Amino acid sequence: MFKILIIVNPLLFLMYNIMCHFKKRIIYTIKSKNFIIINDKFFNIQLLLSFINCILISIIAYLWESLNLQFGLALYLGVFWTINYLIKGIAIFKKYAK
Numbered sequence: 001m002f003k004i005l006i007i008v009n010p011l012l013f014l015m016y017n018i019m020c021h022f023k024k025r026i027i028y029t030i031k032s033k034n035f036i037i038i039n040d041k042f043f044n045i046q047l048l049l050s051f052i053n054c055i056l057i058s059i060i061a062y063l064w065e066s067l068n069l070q071f072g073l074a075l076y077l078g079v080f081w082t083i084n085y086l087i088k089g090i091a092i093f094k095k096y097a098k
Helices: 001-022 041-067 072-095
Strands: none
Touching: 001 041, 041 072
């Protein structure tokens, strides 16, 4: 069952991000009333980093299962949330959002 989640969870997140990219929506993890998109290049960064996020959490989940890592959940959640907030930071730094 866990092996199915290793594949399904990142794929669902990636499909959600592709949908957000084409509909020009901010992903739920960084959405706020004070976050305003200035340049549509933001959505390209959001999609790229979300794709990288999906790959990394898939690798972490696989290693977690294969090596029976005790800190697997913390690493999985830490990478997921860090990359999502990195999207916001990069967008503000590149002046794609404020």
